[in-house]
Each structure stands twice: as C-alpha cells, then as structure tokens.
Amino acid sequence: MPTSVAVGGARASSARLPAVSVVICTRNRASSLARTLDAIGALDLPDLAAPAELIVVDNGSTDETQQIVDAFRARAPLPVAYVYEGRPGLAAARNAGILHAEHEVILFTDDDCLPARDWLLTTLRLFSSDLLQVVGGRVELYNPDHLGLSVKTSLVEDRLRSVGGLLGFVHGANLAFGRPVVDRIGWFDVRFGAGTYLKSAEDTEFVYRAFRAGLPVLYKPDLVVWHDHGRSGVRDWMRLTRGYCRGIGGMTMKHVMIGRTDLVRMVYWDIRTACREWRAAPRNWRLPLSRLSILTGAVRFVLSSSWRRPT
Numbered sequence: 001m002p003t004s005v006a007v008g009g010a011r012a013s014s015a016r017l018p019a020v021s022v023v024i025c026t027r028n029r030a031s032s033l034a035r036t037l038d039a040i041g042a043l044d045l046p047d048l049a050a051p052a053e054l055i056v057v058d059n060g061s062t063d064e065t066q067q068i069v070d071a072f073r074a075r076a077p078l079p080v081a082y083v084y085e086g087r088p089g090l091a092a093a094r095n096a097g098i099l100h101a102e103h104e105v106i107l108f109t110d111d112d113c114l115p116a117r118d119w120l121l122t123t124l125r126l127f128s129s130d131l132l133q134v135v136g137g138r139v140e141l142y143n144p145d146h147l148g149l150s151v152k153t154s155l156v157e158d159r160l161r162s163v164g165g166l167l168g169f170v171h172g173a174n175l176a177f178g179r180p181v182v183d184r185i186g187w188f189d190v191r192f193g194a195g196t197y198l199k200s201a202e203d204t205e206f207v208y209r210a211f212r213a214g215l216p217v218l219y220k221p222d223l224v225v226w227h228d229h230g231r232s233g234v235r236d237w238m239r240l241t242r243g244y245c246r247g248i249g250g251m252t253m254k255h256v257m258i259g260r261t262d263l264v265r266m267v268y269w270d271i272r273t274a275c276r277e278w279r280a281a282p283r284n285w286r287l288p289l290s291r292l293s294i295l296t297g298a299v300r301f302v303l304s305s306s307w308r309r310p311t
Helices: 030-041 065-073 090-100 119-126 179-185 202-212 234-256 262-280 286-303
Strands: 020-026 052-058 080-084 105-110 113-115 134-141 174-178 217-227
Touching: 020 030, 020 090, 020 119, 030 052, 030 065, 030 113, 052 065, 052 090, 065 080, 080 090, 090 105, 090 202, 105 113, 105 119, 105 179, 119 134, 119 217, 134 202, 174 179, 174 217, 179 202, 202 217, 202 234, 234 262, 234 286, 262 286
Parallel strands: 020 052, 020 105, 052 080, 134 217
Antiparallel strands: 105 174, 113 217, 134 174
C-alpha cells in the first residue's frame, strides 16, 4: 500500500475550515470496502472546529457489507452512518449519500480507492473560501498491472474551460463540491451510472450541468486517491470502455433532446481521436468498435420511457 495511506493519522488544527461529509457508495464489495475504510481511518483529521463524517451507502448488497461498516464504526475516528439504498444505480446511491449528509462539503470516493493521508484536510482547504464549486482530484493507479483506465495522474492544476475537455477531466472516484452546487443544478440523474443500463456518466453529466451553470469546475492534483480497480486484460478493457461510451451516448442524447448541442461536438472529437488511433494501429479494431456503444446509449435513452422523467 502507498505510504500516503499509512495508519495513524494526526489531528490538525482547522478552525476556519468547513465541515465535510465523506460519501462512499458500494455494492457487494465487502473486502475492498474494508480496505477503503481502513484508509479512511488513517486520515489526518481536523479538530472539532471542522467536523467530518463518513456515510457508506449500500446499494443493495447481498454480502457482509453492513457487518464491515458496523465493525469499522466501532473503531472509527469520525462518525459513521450506514445507509441502505435499494434502488439500483450509482446515481441513486450518490443522491442517498447527499440526502443523509449533514455538512457543507460533499466528498466522494469509491469502494476500491485508498485516499492519501491528507485527503480530507486538502478538501477542507480547497473549500475554505468557496462552496459553489466542483473539484476533482488526482486518481492514481494502485497496481501497475491493472489497466490505465479510471485514473487521472496529471500534476498540473486545471480548470474546465470548454465542453471539449469534459471527458476525463475529473472522476467520480475523487470528487467534491459544496452543497450549494446541488441547490443550483440539481441531483445526480438516476438514469446514469453503474447499475443502470447506461452503465456510466452519472458523474460526467453532473459536472457538465455544473459547467453549463457557470460554476468553477477545477482539477486539483494535491487531492489524491489510489484506485485499486482490479481490471486487467482485453475483456475488462472492452467492457469498461463500452460502458463509458454507452453513458456518453445517453448523456449526449438527453441534452440534445432539450436543445443543447455542444456535447455532440465533444462526441465527434472523441470518435475522431479513436479513429486516428485506430489508423495508427489498425489491428486494434476494438477502438472503433467500442465507440458504437455511444450510438447504443443514445438510442436506448430515446427508446426508454424514463427519458421523459425530469432530473
């Protein structure tokens, strides 16, 4: 394990910092969740002037997830809440976490991530002067044998300035925002994300709405988690990439149907880049094939009666 998540976090003074609710959504990943909770327990924590809490949202698990959370609660250095959300889908689970959060800053990570020891304090510092922003952090690959997907390793701070840079700009595995953001743009759209037909894009679609509303969308590399996603090999790559593309297609169609066409250009450039890479390595037919899932997601969104429901 990286030294940044070693056990034994110190308490730091943070009298002027906001309070934060850490939210982890999980489904049938009890063993990886246990490791994530151990990393949470090792975080450097603020003093009582800036309280923190942990909310674990169980999205319909049938394994020992609740027992893992109960065991951690007994030794945790911060308040821990277990929330059961039976409605399938990561967006529904994220919304349940927000609903039960008591503090001004919402900080998400995944049940297969290991936050750096200063992860919480860094978040508090980033939101000390402005809650009306969306901040994504660095997502490092925990195991170098895993696929280099679902990560972002840039060490350069950045701000989203156009829709063309939306894909991969920030990741839901390391995402924070102030509660006023939800008041401004609404909740996560429950038609997207793992556990739904569209598979993904609940985080990207949320960030897109924040950007369109004129809110700062920032990338901060000092905010770090390590992603131990366990995916390797061609099948995993294809499954994950198809899922991402399906979500992108559905997200694009959602906004086209309400008169927003800027995402179409984003999709065009993504497909063009994939085709350029394919021409450079024509044997890698999986690149263009995976992009067909964009069309699948768009068509499925149109055909589903759920598209008529407001977000």
